[in-house]
Ligand SMILES: Nc1ncnc2c1ncn2[C@@H]1O[C@H](COP(=O)(O)OP(=O)(O)OP(=O)(O)O)[C@@H](O)[C@H]1O
C-alpha cells in the first residue's frame with residue numbers, strides 16, 4: 560500500500576526530428592493527493608502524461624502506474640486510470656448525458672448501470688442542468704467539465720489532467736478545483752499539468768518543475784519557495800518613468816512585469832533601501848513599494864531561466 564501511485568525512472572523520449580522531449584526524467588508520486596507538473600511550453604509535460612496513460616511508448620527508462628508497467632502491462636494500466644485534457648473524447652453532436660452514458664457502455668457497463676452512473680457523475684460535476692443539451696452548445700468551462708466527467712466513468716485510481724483549467728473563467732476554475740479536491744479526498748491520485756502557478760500553489764500537495772525533459776526541482780509549494788530563498792521588492796511607477804527606472808536599477812537585476820518592476824532582494828530591507836537610493840538619484844519616485852517573500856512565479860522564473868542558459872547545448 561506504500562507503493563507510489565506513479566514511479567518514473569530515467570524516462571527518455573525523443574521525437575523524430577530530434578526533439579528530446581524527455582531526457583532521463585525520474586519522479587515519484589505517492590498515493591492520494593494532487594501532484595502538479597509545472598514547466599514552460601515544450602518542457603515535456605504532455606509527453607510524460609501520454610506515456611503514463613499508455614498512449615505513447617518511451618524510448619528508455621521505466622514508468623509504473625499503480626504498480627504496473629505502462630509498456631508491459633498497458634492494458635492493466637488503462638483499467639486503472641482516467642485522462643482528461645487535450646485529448647477530448649466527447650462527441651459534439653451528442654448531449655452531455657449521451658456522451659457519458661456511451662462511454663460507460665464502452666467500459667462494459669449495462670445500459671442501466673451506464674445510465675445511473677452518468678446521472679451520478681453529471682450531478683457530481685455540476686452539469687446536470689445542461690446534461691441534455693448537445694455538447695457543441697457548451698461553454699469552454701462546461702467542456703472541461705464534461706471531459707473530466709468522461710474520465711471518471713471507470714472510477715480511476717489515478718487521474719491525469721492535462722491543463723484542466725486552461726481557458727476557463729475564474730468562477731469555473733474554482734468549481735473545477737473543488738471537484739479535483741473532492742476526488743483526491745476520496746482517494747484518487749491526481750497528476751495534473753498547468754500553466755498557472757497559482758493553480759499549482761493552491762491545489763497541489765506537491766509540485767515538480769520540469770524543463771527540457773528533466774526534473775529541475777520537486778517538493779511542496781512552501782519547500783520550493785524556501786529553496787529559492789530570496790525575497791522580492793516590487794515597485795510601481797508611473798508608466799512614463801518605467802524605462803528610466805529599469806535603467807537606473809540595472810545594478811539590482813530588475814525585471815519588468817507590466818507596470819511593475821521586480822527586484823530580487825537577497826538583503827531584504829537593505830536591497831529596498833539601495834533601490835530607493837538609485838531611483839532618487841535618477842529623480843524617479845515610485846507610487847507604491849512592497850517587499851515580500853518569493854512566490855511560485857519567482858521560483859519558476861529563477862529555475863527555468865537558469866536552465867535555459869545552461870542547457871542550450873542539449874537542443875543541438
Ligand atoms: N508528436 C510529436 N512529434 C514531434 N515532436 C513532438 C511531438 N510531441 C511533442 N513534441 C516535442 O516535444 C517537446 C515536448 O512537448 P510537450 O508537448 O510534452 O511539452 P509540454 O510541456 O506539454 O508543453 P505545453 O506547455 O506547450 O503543453 C516539444 O519540443 C515538442 O515540440
Ligand SMILES: [Mg+2]
Nearest residue numbers: 604605606721
Ligand atoms: Mg502540453
